[in-house]
Amino acid sequence: MAVDLLLGLQWGDEGKGKIVDVLTKDYDIIARFQGGPNAGHTLEFDGIKHVLHTIPSGIFHKTAMNVVGNGVVIDPVIFKKELDALGKFNIDFKSKLLISRKAHLILPTHRLLDAASEASKGKAKIGSTLKGIGPTYMDKTGRNGMRIGDLELSDWKEKYRSLADKHEAMISFYNVDIQYDLPELETAFFEAVEELKQLTFIDSEEYLYQAQKEGKKILAEGAQGSLLDIDFGTYPFVTSSNTTAAGACTGLGVAPNQIGGVFGIFKAYTTRVGSGPFPTELFDADGETMGRVGNEFGATTGRPRRCGWLDLVALKYAVRVNGVTELMMMKGDVLSGFPKLKVCTAYQYKGETITHLPYNIEPENVTPIYTEMDGWDKDLTKMRSPEEFPEALNNYINYLEKELEVPIKIVSVGPDRTQTILR
Numbered sequence: 001m002a003v004d005l006l007l008g009l010q011w012g013d014e015g016k017g018k019i020v021d022v023l024t025k026d027y028d029i030i031a032r033f034q035g036g037p038n039a040g041h042t043l044e045f046d047g048i049k050h051v052l053h054t055i056p057s058g059i060f061h062k063t064a065m066n067v068v069g070n071g072v073v074i075d076p077v078i079f080k081k082e083l084d085a086l087g088k089f090n091i092d093f094k095s096k097l098l099i100s101r102k103a104h105l106i107l108p109t110h111r112l113l114d115a116a117s118e119a120s121k122g123k124a125k126i127g128s129t130l131k132g133i134g135p136t137y138m139d140k141t142g143r144n145g146m147r148i149g150d151l152e153l154s155d156w157k158e159k160y161r162s163l164a165d166k167h168e169a170m171i172s173f174y175n176v177d178i179q180y181d182l183p184e185l186e187t188a189f190f191e192a193v194e195e196l197k198q199l200t201f202i203d204s205e206e207y208l209y210q211a212q213k214e215g216k217k218i219l220a221e222g223a224q225g226s227l228l229d230i231d232f233g234t235y236p237f238v239t240s241s242n243t244t245a246a247g248a249c250t251g252l253g254v255a256p257n258q259i260g261g262v263f264g265i266f267k268a269y270t271t272r273v274g275s276g277p278f279p280t281e282l283f284d285a286d287g288e289t290m291g292r293v294g295n296e297f298g299a300t301t302g303r304p305r306r307c308g309w310l311d312l313v314a315l316k317y318a319v320r321v322n323g324v325t326e327l328m329m330m331k332g333d334v335l336s337g338f339p340k341l342k343v344c345t346a347y348q349y350k351g352e353t354i355t356h357l358p359y360n361i362e363p364e365n366v367t368p369i370y371t372e373m374d375g376w377d378k379d380l381t382k383m384r385s386p387e388e389f390p391e392a393l394n395n396y397i398n399y400l401e402k403e404l405e406v407p408i409k410i411v412s413v414g415p416d417r418t419q420t421i422l423r
């Protein structure tokens with residue numbers, strides 16, 4: 001049985017949490033494969049809004065198993081808070097939430113290193129969520145990291161101490177003013193580790209292999225977005241993992257020939273949180289309207305998201321890099337009321353018109369070229385079938401499908417589960 005993937009195609013925050021939640025009923029296992037608590041997957045149902053950071057979005061469904069794969073980085077302190085916040089749902093975490101022994105641990109000093117590194121960059125800062133993601137993946141690739149499986153060994157605290165001491169020396173090397181109380185942070189960390197140890201640790205690649213053999217349906221849930229991929233994103237303004245389809249293979253131990261559907265999620269416009277180039281960004285009333293109507297504030301940091309028109313050049317790139325087989329368009333409702341919509345179809349780049357994503361999309365190199373389309377003014381949020389769509393929305397969807405050469409199977413018209421329209 002093939003493993004399906006669900007990925008964000010822009011700079012994150014496309015609405016993956018909502019779609020995983022909607023799709024979960026069709027799957028036996030939901031598996032996260034990269035990233036960590038920098039992610040914020042928002043789910044809304046029965047009038048409740050919930051944000052998940054590390055726990056897979058299948059956790060609210062009775063039957064689905066949830067796997068945190070080897071490619072994920074886990075902060076026990078944030079994980080504990082996440083578990084506590086789910087307390088009212090009476091979920092049996094021990095049996096429903098399985099954690100890879102090969103997933104890496106975010107230590108308190110990783111978070112401090114993140115802060116020190118950002119502070120040292122001044123204006124060139126990445127706009128990191130400061131959750132310690134970059135330093136943890138650096139320790140992973142530098143072969144210094146601590147893994148979940150280490151917590152089962154008797155000497156894990158010694159390993160912790162030696163790594164944390166090294167980090168403290170590195171923090172002082174940055175020579176920036178970072179105030180912290182490490183003993184206090186460590187007390188919270190050790191407490192949270194004890195709670196984490198009550199959960200079930202597994203060899204997740206073996207578990208997923210056996211599950212596939214038994215014909216179980218698996219959905220791999222991506223975090224962040226393709227343009228934040230460490231290799232294919234707008235480097236260095238990216239996160240530290242492979243957010244694209246290949247990341248699911250390395251982050252779960254699933255072989256490439258076992259990947260089935262690749263579901264790509266995009267917003268009907270574009271947003272970005274943090275620093276970095278964003279060619280179609282709007283600094284006018286239209287951008288302000290998108291932000292306000294779309295409630296565009298980071299689910300993890302609360303920062304306002306930058307907003308702009310849909311960038312088809314970047315979206316086509318993401319569709320190709322991921323091998324997307326089905327598209328899902330989110331937040332169509334936010335565009336209601338704009339008399340005209342713009343879609344970026346090419347860039348003016350160093351005196352030439354180009355239709356591919358070049359090495360460098362900094363504003364001084366790239367000017368977007370737009371196609372204008374009619375907007376619609378009907379409220380979409382109460383609509384429940386594509387037959388109700390206004391003609392201009394159908395034109396927008398059909399145009400994108402033709403350009404992207406992939407069908408748009410779902411149109412989302414609001415945050416609730418029920419506001420999800422299949423085509």
Ligand code: IMP
Nearest residue numbers: 012013038039127128129238239273274
């Ligand atoms: P980091 O991964 O926290 O170091 O952040 C690196 C960049 O990725 C920053 O611009 C963040 O704002 C962005 N980022 C990280 N996680 C997310 C996410 O889940 N959604 C949107 N942006 C994110």
